Amino acid sequence: MALIFSFDPDIRRAATIPSRLYVDPAYSVLEEDKVFGRTWQLVGRVDQVSATGQYFTAEIGPEAIAVVRDGETLRGFHNICLHRAGPVAEGCGTRQTLQCRYHGWTYRLDGSLLRAPEMEDACDFTRESMHLLPVQVAAWGPLVFANLDLKAPPLERFFEDIDRRSERFSVTTMRYVGRKSWTIACNWKVYVDNYLEGYHIPVVHPTLHKELDYDQYRVELHRYYSLQHAPIRSGRGGNRQYQSTSPDDEAQYYWIFPNVMLNIYQGQMQTNTVVARGPDSCEVVFEWYAHQPPADAAADPTWTRLMAFSDEIQAEDIEICERVQKNLRSRSYDRGRYSPTRENGVHHFHSLLHEFLA
Numbered sequence: 001m002a003l004i005f006s007f008d009p010d011i012r013r014a015a016t017i018p019s020r021l022y023v024d025p026a027y028s029v030l031e032e033d034k035v036f037g038r039t040w041q042l043v044g045r046v047d048q049v050s051a052t053g054q055y056f057t058a059e060i061g062p063e064a065i066a067v068v069r070d071g072e073t074l075r076g077f078h079n080i081c082l083h084r085a086g087p088v089a090e091g092c093g094t095r096q097t098l099q100c101r102y103h104g105w106t107y108r109l110d111g112s113l114l115r116a117p118e119m120e121d122a123c124d125f126t127r128e129s130m131h132l133l134p135v136q137v138a139a140w141g142p143l144v145f146a147n148l149d150l151k152a153p154p155l156e157r158f159f160e161d162i163d164r165r166s167e168r169f170s171v172t173t174m175r176y177v178g179r180k181s182w183t184i185a186c187n188w189k190v191y192v193d194n195y196l197e198g199y200h201i202p203v204v205h206p207t208l209h210k211e212l213d214y215d216q217y218r219v220e221l222h223r224y225y226s227l228q229h230a231p232i233r234s235g236r237g238g239n240r241q242y243q244s245t246s247p248d249d250e251a252q253y254y255w256i257f258p259n260v261m262l263n264i265y266q267g268q269m270q271t272n273t274v275v276a277r278g279p280d281s282c283e284v285v286f287e288w289y290a291h292q293p294p295a296d297a298a299a300d301p302t303w304t305r306l307m308a309f310s311d312e313i314q315a316e317d318i319e320i321c322e323r324v325q326k327n328l329r330s331r332s333y334d335r336g337r338y339s340p341t342r343e344n345g346v347h348h349f350h351s352l353l354h355e356f357l358a
């Protein structure tokens with residue numbers, strides 16, 4: 001079976017990507033290397049690494065990494081000891097050195113080897129030449145991203161002008177509220193495809209449809225990200241979830257290739273991360289940030305209402321995504337077509353995928 005596939009850059013002529021990309025394990029393996037191994041992945045929070053020695057561990061596909069604060073510098077390493085591949089960090093916490101849990105080799109926060117007991121008789125073994133393998137790390141607002149590929153363009157190239165566009169929401173000063181995650185029986189790309197279009201809103205999300213001005217809904221494309229404009233329907237009412245107070249209290253929905261979404265509204269941000277778990281499964285993680293985090297989100301009426309509405313929409317999306325995943329396995333279906341008016345975001349995602357997989 002050929003792993004390469006054709007893809008038309010013109011949405012009016014293009015067919016969607018072949019169904020085998022959603023069901024064949026060969027693509028999951030290829031994506032680990034060519035997609036997740038080369039892009040910026042959301043791995044943690046700045047507040048977890050604000051003081052020297054604070055660290056956390058994370059995983060990008062099969063790769064274990066550790067992120068550490070070393071003075072002014074945020075550093076990232078493969079969490080793999082140079083001796084016999086033990087882990088140099090576990091969970092999260094604060095330490096002034098990283099010590100391997102297997103035979104105790106110790107590394108400085110800059111990744112250089114500090115101590116390796118009983119290695120005196122090893123020939124050509126110099127501590128100075130031993131250094132944990134680095135990964136790229138960068139912070140954006142309260143979020144920490146990592147990229148396994150040392151040659152990948154810096155985070156700013158992927159984010160382009162998002163800083164300026166989201167400036168009025170002051171994301172940098174937002175604080176962590178909480179997280180929720182779902183294991184969904186669909187390929188990670190089915191969930192991302194679904195996120196990237198508003199085309200399904202009238203049919204799948206009747207309640208949300210009442211809140212949004214569907215005619216004004218549009219998706220703006222950039223090199224590595226897209227932005228969905230979903231204006232709230234004007235007016236207010238007793239049954240409304242969102243009360244529109246001014247024309248520019250519009251929400252911003254950013255998607256950054258391949259699997260991170262930042263949903264920013266007045267005073268808060270919700271991040272979504274779609275983690276691939278083989279061809280038929282993904283884990284979707286939502287994390288909330290706010291300027292005024294509630295003391296207890298579970299007991300706060302505003303937050304409980306917000307979460308309940310978010311849960312309702314998520315349940316509707318999960319149901320359709322899982323059904324689509326089943327159908328993508330059918331012998332009767334291979335490729336479909338895009339709505340040039342409504343699915344430019346999905347076409348953009350697929351063209352980036354094509355670019356990275358090629």
Ligand code: FES
Nearest residue numbers: 081084086100103
């Ligand atoms: S594997 Fe790390 S000290 Fe042996």
Ligand SMILES: [Fe+2]
Nearest residue numbers: 194204205317
């Ligand atoms: Fe949806």
